[in-house]
Amino acid sequence: MEFIDLVTQRCSIRNYSSKNIDRKDLDYVMECVRLAPSAVNRQPWHFYICETPESLHKVRQCYLREWFATAPCVIIACVCHEEEWIRQSDGRPHGIVDLSIAVEHLCLAATEKGLGTCWVCNFDVQKTKELFDLPQNIEPVVLIPIGHPEMDISEKNRKLLENIVTEL
Numbered sequence: 001m002e003f004i005d006l007v008t009q010r011c012s013i014r015n016y017s018s019k020n021i022d023r024k025d026l027d028y029v030m031e032c033v034r035l036a037p038s039a040v041n042r043q044p045w046h047f048y049i050c051e052t053p054e055s056l057h058k059v060r061q062c063y064l065r066e067w068f069a070t071a072p073c074v075i076i077a078c079v080c081h082e083e084e085w086i087r088q089s090d091g092r093p094h095g096i097v098d099l100s101i102a103v104e105h106l107c108l109a110a111t112e113k114g115l116g117t118c119w120v121c122n123f124d125v126q127k128t129k130e131l132f133d134l135p136q137n138i139e140p141v142v143l144i145p146i147g148h149p150e151m152d153i154s155e156k157n158r159k160l161l162e163n164i165v166t167e168l
């Protein structure tokens with residue numbers, strides 16, 4: 001598939017069929033996550049996969065939306081703050097930049113396999129930490145529901161290139 005087709009096909013899926021994901025597809029997606037670049041190659045991330053009834057029940061309490069509960073799998077993408085690179089010149093930590101790249105690898109790889117995903121950041125972080133008893137230095141940043149889409153690809157609504165690019 002041409003890359004432009006892949007990125008056009010990837011869209012936020014907010015309804016999933018109850019069909020489970022093939023283990024092979026999930027392994028492929030996670031391998032694409034593993035290969036993501038990161039600042040100074042620190043790889044300051046950890047991914048928790050919720051697929052059991054117990055873990056799905058917990059994660060669904062962290063983002064109370066009917067559509068979210070249709071996903072047969074949710075991945076909790078976390079930054080490990082102890083491992084992230086911090087830019088010396090201004091003290092900016094780069095863990096969230098690194099994690100975002102890995103999460104988009106996840107979403108695009110899933111799209112290639114015919115699976116749907118959605119970035120979810122508007123969740124209850126504190127509740128997630130408590131319910132999953134996450135270590136102190138691990139920050140959950142994104143929840144990614146993943147599964148077989150039960151909706152059509154949505155239209156892209158994006159700013160025009162001329163409004164976001166400046167030639168210097």
Ligand SMILES: Cc1cc2nc3c(=O)[nH]c(=O)nc-3n(C[C@H](O)[C@H](O)[C@H](O)COP(=O)(O)O)c2cc1C
Pocket residue numbers: 010011012013118119120121122123154156
């Ligand atoms: C960082 C980030 C956070 C997001 N958080 C949420 C969210 O909490 N809930 C949700 O339904 N969609 C969320 N989205 C999805 C966006 O609404 C969506 O990507 C955007 O509207 C563009 O649509 P598309 O993904 O279908 O191309 C998030 C997307 C990003 C990149």
